[in-house]
Amino acid sequence: MGKFEVLDHPLIQHKLTLIRDKNMGTKDFRETVNEISTLMAYEVSRDMPLEDVEIETPIIKTTRKQLTGKKVAVVPILRAGLGMVDGILDLIPAAKVGHIGMYRDETTLKPHEYFVKLPSDIDQRQLFVVDPMLATGGSAIMAIDALKKRGASSIKFVCLVAAPEGVKALQEAHPDIDIYTASLDDSLNEDGYIVPGLGDAGDRLFGTK
Numbered sequence: 001m002g003k004f005e006v007l008d009h010p011l012i013q014h015k016l017t018l019i020r021d022k023n024m025g026t027k028d029f030r031e032t033v034n035e036i037s038t039l040m041a042y043e044v045s046r047d048m049p050l051e052d053v054e055i056e057t058p059i060i061k062t063t064r065k066q067l068t069g070k071k072v073a074v075v076p077i078l079r080a081g082l083g084m085v086d087g088i089l090d091l092i093p094a095a096k097v098g099h100i101g102m103y104r105d106e107t108t109l110k111p112h113e114y115f116v117k118l119p120s121d122i123d124q125r126q127l128f129v130v131d132p133m134l135a136t137g138g139s140a141i142m143a144i145d146a147l148k149k150r151g152a153s154s155i156k157f158v159c160l161v162a163a164p165e166g167v168k169a170l171q172e173a174h175p176d177i178d179i180y181t182a183s184l185d186d187s188l189n190e191d192g193y194i195v196p197g198l199g200d201a202g203d204r205l206f207g208t209k
């Protein structure tokens, strides 16, 4: 079974509380989601492998560490996942970005895929699949199905808020992936929204309500 981690750094927790407030406007919401995503990228990249490399400082030759292993691609689940991309690229600027478009039918809560555009070498890359909300888990499961079908094998899923139902479903469907969230919330309501949650992340990021 992959990891399941709640990233409880105080800065992440504080900023998450700020964006839960229904009175926060689009500009501040977008900026703060990016800030949280940068902090989460720092935590999620903790286990990136290092190798020894010989360098020469102005003083002596020495052997020090540099990153090795798979290069990264960030894969936002559209639309709301887009809100996390720039914050992650601030820390990992050389990462490629793939896009998976997914919307959840408001009545059935079933996800529908409408767009997939990925770097050609996703089978060689460490993927960070990002979406602020893991609710029923349907969208994340379908997005990761689409990635695996195209050869992806190293996948971390990063969200801001997760419902217990979504975590369970995602772990059952894809037991090999690591899941990182800033919060494990209480439950889902009858409309499929996370409680307490932060509302509709896509609408709040893009002002579409």
Ligand SMILES: O=P(O)(O)OC[C@H]1O[C@H](OP(=O)(O)OP(=O)(O)O)[C@H](O)[C@@H]1O
Binding pocket: 077, 078, 079, 080, 081, 102, 103, 104, 105, 109, 111, 131, 132, 133, 134, 135, 136, 137, 138, 139, 140, 166, 192, 200, 201, 202, 203
């Ligand atoms: O776990 P699930 O039950 O599948 O729900 C979570 C999905 O719902 C939201 O997207 P939405 O369908 O609202 O699309 P949007 O990002 O374009 O607003 C959210 O960003 C996730 O992708």
Ligand SMILES: O=c1cc[nH]c(=O)[nH]1
Binding pocket: 080, 133, 135, 192, 193, 194, 195, 197, 198, 199, 200, 201, 202
């Ligand atoms: O609470 C939720 C659930 C799904 N999608 C959202 O944007 N918010």
Ligand SMILES: [Mg+2]
Binding pocket: 080, 200, 201, 202, 203
């Ligand atoms: Mg939405």
